[in-house]
Amino acid sequence: MRENAVQRHYWLVALLVEMRRRCKWIIDDRVGTSANYGHPQECAAMASRQLLESFEIPLRYSQAKSTYREVSSLFFEAMTGTHGVDLERACRAVAKRKFDERP
Numbered sequence: 001m002r003e004n005a006v007q008r009h010y011w012l013v014a015l016l017v018e019m020r021r022r023c024k025w026i027i028d029d030r031v032g033t034s035a036n037y038g039h040p041q042e043c044a045a046m047a048s049r050q051l052l053e054s055f056e057i058p059l060r061y062s063q064a065k066s067t068y069r070e071v072s073s074l075f076f077e078a079m080t081g082t083h084g085v086d087l088e089r090a091c092r093a094v095a096k097r098k099f100d101e102r103p
Contacts, residue, residue, distance in 0.1 A: 041090035044076035049094050061091035068095070 048071040049059060060066035064086065072087045 040079055041087050045072045045087055045090040045094035047075045048072035059095040061095045
């Protein structure tokens, strides 16, 4: 009976390892998300970053009324016509990314 429990334990561990591997793959490869998910927001944040860096203005994405987030919101409004969108997530992602790095 004990051998049976040990075998079930090893089987369960193997199953959990495989589930973790598959979940990591789904997260890393963004399986199921649209290729355009967040693209306009990131484009606006990138345009804002390029502008602010050309004037050596710091990219403060954690402050709601920072120049970076305000300018990103204005770029997004110009692109989409949507007013007053807070792009905190896109600004954070773009600010942390190396400039020549793709999403």
